[in-house]
Amino acid sequence: MFGDYFYPLIVVVCIATFIGMLFGNGLSMDRLYPATVRMVVVFATFLCSYYLISFAVAKFSPSLLGFAPKRLETDKLICYSMVVVMLIDMCLGLFPNFRIIAWIVQFYTVKIVWEGVDVVLRIPEDKRLAYTMIVSAMILLVPVLLGRTMSTISVNI
16 A cells, blocks of 8 residues: 555655746756655655654544554555645645645545545444544645644745
8 A cells, every 4th residue: 555555655755846936937057955855844744744643643543433443454545545635735846826726625635535534444333433533634735734833844944
């Protein structure tokens, strides 16, 4: 799943970000360094976000659900649910003026998590809404917060 799906998707998002910054307002070699730094920030953001979310879900799931779902199943749920956030970042890397559309489309992540919680994890109906909201909030917020933090740090490099 990771080598065939998740990691290549991260690379595609990074390449789109690099191209978007490099060719944003015409090709300029002055943009090569900032584009490269931004590409590395995007790569690190999504990779670290995935592992942070996976760790957090593994820690809070037993207390919320009363049982510990299999780690591979929760990893699949997180991996497939992060796709919308990654595709939004890819589109914003190429077309930065589409930010309003990105705000609207990101709520599709909640729908993916809702369906994934039922199909992949088979969580009881009474705990499904709370679990969906918590996982969706993490998937939507962790990459944004981590990306802003890494961008702030990378400016000072």
